[in-house]
Amino acid sequence: MPQTHPQSQTSTTTSTKDPVCGMDVNPETAAGHAEHAGQTYHFCSRGCVAKFEADPEKYIGARKDPPPSSGTAGEYTCPMHPEIRQPGPGTCPKCGMALEPVTAPPVATRTEYTCPMHPEIIRDEPGSCPICGMALEPKTVIADEGESAELVDMRRRFWVSTVEAMPRDLDVSFLAVERTG
Numbered sequence: 001m002p003q004t005h006p007q008s009q010t011s012t013t014t015s016t017k018d019p020v021c022g023m024d025v026n027p028e029t030a031a032g033h034a035e036h037a038g039q040t041y042h043f044c045s046r047g048c049v050a051k052f053e054a055d056p057e058k059y060i061g062a063r064k065d066p067p068p069s070s071g072t073a074g075e076y077t078c079p080m081h082p083e084i085r086q087p088g089p090g091t092c093p094k095c096g097m098a099l100e101p102v103t104a105p106p107v108a109t110r111t112e113y114t115c116p117m118h119p120e121i122i123r124d125e126p127g128s129c130p131i132c133g134m135a136l137e138p139k140t141v142i143a144d145e146g147e148s149a150e151l152v153d154m155r156r157r158f159w160v161s162t163v164e165a166m167p168r169d170l171d172v173s174f175l176a177v178e179r180t181g
Contacts, residue, residue, distance in 0.1 A: 016041075019059040020048035021093035022084060036060065075102045112139045 015024040023044040027033075030042035032049035036056045043049045052059055076099035078084040078092035090099050113136035115121040115129035127136050 018042065018044045018048050018093075020051050022081075023048075023093050076100060077102050113137065114139050 015026050017023070018025050019041050021044060025042045025044050027042045031045045032043040034041050034043070034049055034052055034056075036052075037060075041052065043052065074087055076086055076089050078095065078097055078099055080097055081092055081094050084092050084094060084099070085102070086099065091097065092099060110124075113123045113126050115132065115134055116137055117134055118129055118131050121129050121131065121136070122139075123136055126138070128134065129136060
């Protein structure tokens with residue numbers, strides 16, 4: 001259930017945002033007010049007023065021009081309110097949900113098409129091979145592929161089958177060569 005301050009219950013007046021925590025605040029019932037640079041700000045609690053008065057630029061600058069997020073490690077956001085971001089885990093000041101780690105944007109990919117019999121033939125769209133006429137097969141290109149899961153699986157199966165193919169009771173007596181003199 002979302003957390004709400006008693007002061008944030010809406011009436012006929014419009015609500016404003018507390019610049020410290022981002023909570024919706026009714027100006028008529030706000031717990032505190034502060035003026036800075038000719039503008040009046042309303043707060044949900046006296047603690048937010050004290051933080052704001054200690055360093056108003058920290059909160060006003062952050063609300064006016066939020067820096068674009070690059071999905072850095074350690075940055076957390078609310079799933080319901082993506083504009084809420086903070087450097088560590090915690091709860092959303094708007095709804096009380098647990099903040100989740102910001103994930104990096106997906107890696108850009110593009111699909112190339114190649115001939116299975118002539119790998120030197122690479123096209124940006126499907127079609128047929130100009131040499132043999134076979135259909136070109138898709139080959140996805142990723143910026144950082146790392147080791148392929150298929151390669152890891154094939155390597156594991158190779159070594160397991162190699163061990164399994166060896167005879168259990170290997171009689172090496174046929175390899176011994178008797179020297180007769």
